[in-house]
Amino acid sequence: xxxxxxxxxxxxxxxxxxxxxxxxxxxxxxxFDENADFNARxxxxxxxxxxxxxxxxTLVLSRGADDPLGKYEWLKVLVLFVLVFTxxxxxxLVGFFISTNLFLLVSYxxxxxxxxxxxxLCSIPVVAALQFMLHGLLDVYIRDPxxxxxxxxx
Amino acid sequence: MIEGIWIGINTAFSGYxxxxxxxxxxxxxxxxxxxxxxxxxxxxxxxxxTYGFDxxxxxxxxxGVYYGAIFGGSTSSILIxxxxxxxxxxxxxxxxxMAKRGQAGKALAIAAYSxxxxxxxxxxxxxxxxxxxxxxxxxxxSADYFALMCxxxxxxxxxxxxxxxxxxxxxxxxxxxxxxxxxxxLSDITRFAFGNxxxxxxxxxxxxxxxxxxxxxxxxxxxxxxxxxxxxxxASIDKLGSIKLSxxxxxxxxxxxxxxxxxxxxxxxxxxxxxxxxxxxxWGFERSIANxxxxxxxxxxxIKGLTAPETANNAACTGSFVPLLTLGIPGSGTTxxxxxxLLSFGVQPGPRLYVEQPEIFWAVIVSMYIGNVVLxxxxxxxxxxxxxxxxxPKNILVPLVLFFSVTGVYLISFNSFDIYFMAIxxxxxxxxxxxxxxxPPLILGFILGGMLEKNLRRALLINDGSFSxxxxxxxxxxxxxxxxxxxxxxxxxxxxxxKIK
Numbered sequence: 001x002x003x004x005x006x007x008x009x010x011x012x013x014x015x016x017x018x019x020x021x022x023x024x025x026x027x028x029x030x031x032f033d034e035n036a037d038f039n040a041r042x043x044x045x046x047x048x049x050x051x052x053x054x055x056x057x058t059l060v061l062s063r064g065a066d067d068p069l070g071k072y073e074w075l076k077v078l079v080l081f082v083l084v085f086t087x088x089x090x091x092x093l094v095g096f097f098i099s100t101n102l103f104l105l106v107s108y109x110x111x112x113x114x115x116x117x118x119x120x121l122c123s124i125p126v127v128a129a130l131q132f133m134l135h136g137l138l139d140v141y142i143r144d145p146x147x148x149x150x151x152x153x154x
Numbered sequence: 155m156i157e158g159i160w161i162g163i164n165t166a167f168s169g170y171x172x173x174x175x176x177x178x179x180x181x182x183x184x185x186x187x188x189x190x191x192x193x194x195x196x197x198x199x200x201x202x203x204t205y206g207f208d209x210x211x212x213x214x215x216x217x218g219v220y221y222g223a224i225f226g227g228s229t230s231s232i233l234i235x236x237x238x239x240x241x242x243x244x245x246x247x248x249x250x251x252m253a254k255r256g257q258a259g260k261a262l263a264i265a266a267y268s269x270x271x272x273x274x275x276x277x278x279x280x281x282x283x284x285x286x287x288x289x290x291x292x293x294x295x296s297a298d299y300f301a302l303m304c305x306x307x308x309x310x311x312x313x314x315x316x317x318x319x320x321x322x323x324x325x326x327x328x329x330x331x332x333x334x335x336x337x338x339x340l341s342d343i344t345r346f347a348f349g350n351x352x353x354x355x356x357x358x359x360x361x362x363x364x365x366x367x368x369x370x371x372x373x374x375x376x377x378x379x380x381x382x383x384x385x386x387x388x389a390s391i392d393k394l395g396s397i398k399l400s401x402x403x404x405x406x407x408x409x410x411x412x413x414x415x416x417x418x419x420x421x422x423x424x425x426x427x428x429x430x431x432x433x434x435x436x437w438g439f440e441r442s443i444a445n446x447x448x449x450x451x452x453x454x455x456x457i458k459g460l461t462a463p464e465t466a467n468n469a470a471c472t473g474s475f476v477p478l479l480t481l482g483i484p485g486s487g488t489t490x491x492x493x494x495x496l497l498s499f500g501v502q503p504g505p506r507l508y509v510e511q512p513e514i515f516w517a518v519i520v521s522m523y524i525g526n527v528v529l530x531x532x533x534x535x536x537x538x539x540x541x542x543x544x545x546x547p548k549n550i551l552v553p554l555v556l557f558f559s560v561t562g563v564y565l566i567s568f569n570s571f572d573i574y575f576m577a578i579x580x581x582x583x584x585x586x587x588x589x590x591x592x593x594p595p596l597i598l599g600f601i602l603g604g605m606l607e608k609n610l611r612r613a614l615l616i617n618d619g620s621f622s623x624x625x626x627x628x629x630x631x632x633x634x635x636x637x638x639x640x641x642x643x644x645x646x647x648x649x650x651x652x653k654i655k
Contacts, residue, residue, distance in 0.1 A: 009589050013324050027345050037619030040338040043607040051327035058320040076376045088573030104553050111549035
């Protein structure tokens with residue numbers, strides 16, 4: 001039985017469902033519900049049995065090698081992942097307009113856009129239009145200290 | 155029923171809802187055209203926008219996006235041989251060779267007419283079949299619903315997993331497990347929240363859909379270095395050629411449309427099958443009944459070969475609304491997303507829907523006719539312009555999709571935790587998709603999880619904790635046998651595949 005990415009992933013799933021099964025047994029239920037035909041533990045327990053069976057079968061029955069994962073652009077995706085994460089942090093601090101424009105500008109630049117006209121045209125008008133649609137037309141409140149400071153939104 | 159249809163016509167033909175259909179078809183066409191972004195991503199991106207709408211308008215918009223995305227997918231299949239949607243892969247078999255011969259305009263016109271015909275004919279079937287099935291499903295009890303949902307989960311794992319049944323089942327179990335996070339609906343006991351206040355309400359359905367489809371699709375474009383070799387000038391009217399069809403060509407199309415719209419609708423009604431299987435089946439069916447001379451043309455730019463999958467995939471899209479609207483059980487990943495959206499509006503689809511909320515039930519059906527007309531008269535003349543979307547470079551497209559996904563989720567909760575969680579889920583799903591774990595079973599498992607638990611609880615309590623309800627009630631028994639057959643079929647196919655290897 002050789003090692004493949006599918007087998008490794010199946011093993012991870014198997015472990016996950018074993019842990020899930022244990023945690024399902026640990027769910028605190030009301031005393032009068034302990035021996036009931038159905039309580040808050042029953043369904044998660046059944047799911048864990050299904051998960052354990054199918055991940056075990058995947059582990060045992062999978063054959064053949066997977067595509068090598070090294071040929072893909074891991075670094076670029078990781079950087080984008082970090083950018084999304086950072087966007088999540090700064091959106092609370094500086095508000096929607098500035099954080100979104102920053103996110104878009106940095107992402108475009110990182111992915112190779114160097115034309116400053118394209119950079120600006122694909123960020124500021126897009127964000128402004130969306131914000132106008134949401135805030136102005138659909139009445140969806142978006143907290144934005146920067147635009148509040150400028151007096152654009154109340 | 156007549157009264158219901160009348161309410162539906164009034165709702166669907168209001169100026170606002172006609173605008174919704176037009177916007178849905180237009181947005182769906184554009185998003186569906188972009189390689190990698192399918193109808194599920196398109197609908198997921200629409201969900202946050204529809205939060206302020208009434209449920210009927212939201213459903214009309216999403217239905218428009220659905221068939222618009224299928225139509226858009228066929229455009230990229232024909233022009234650049236890169237289907238934006240799995241359901242249009244077989245369109246490229248004959249559509250792309252026609253485009254290479256300089257008949258791209260004609261191929262796009264055939265696709266538009268076929269989609270229109272398939273969608274319209276199937277909408278008539280839906281109009282007849284849905285109320286009948288809704289009446290039958292009134293006799294369903296919790297046990298039958300439980301069995302039916304199990305059939306749905308098993309069949310989507312079997313048919314939508316491209317031969318990866320076990321992996322699809324792992325994803326189903328994972329989706330069901332994720333659905334148990336948060337408060338139990340009956341006892342209010344919090345499960346698997348690990349003391350995190352953000353998880354106490356459960357995982358947001360929009361977050362999961364956005365992360366596993368829209369955001370992970372954007373990551374995938376970068377991850378797999380997808381290149382789109384299409385220039386805006388390729389979409390000029392000169393390069394696309396004429397969109398006019400001759401009488402002989404129309405004659406060739408008509409019988410194919412008749413056959414494949416019925417086939418597509420029936421396949422669409424089956425849980426788990428959907429547009430992809432319908433289009434492949436239709437292409438294969440038409441090829442098998444063609445005469446020797448015509449058979450040779452299939453795969454080399456045959457009109458029949460293009461008409462068949464295009465008719466069938468749109469008919470299947472309409473067909474997939476039958477189980478959603480009448481049983482409250484989605485037949486495909488895309489309708490699962492719609493079910494989630496409906497539930498978030500507080501609308502419970504099912505047999506009572508067409509009695510209690512006829513404006514939603516009938517308006518969606520009636521809007522399908524409007525949508526098909528819109529696709530034909532709006533999109534066909536605009537194809538040379540819409541097709542320029544394909545020339546958007548990926549370094550612009552990816553950040554925009556990421557931005558729309560993040561904004562969509564953030565605007566619902568205004569909680570940064572959702573953005574972090576979404577990014578993590580998107581990254582994990584990117585890795586899982588690379589290892590051929592399909593995502594639609596995960597979404598279906600997640601959406602059906604709550605309903606499955608509720609119906610199992612009722613069935614077990616009525617039956618004193620015994621699972622004998624599965625073989626004591628005729629409907630449950632029939633569904634139980636169907637489940638066994640699906641599993642046996644998968645085992646047989648697995649053994650056969652090993653022997654061939």
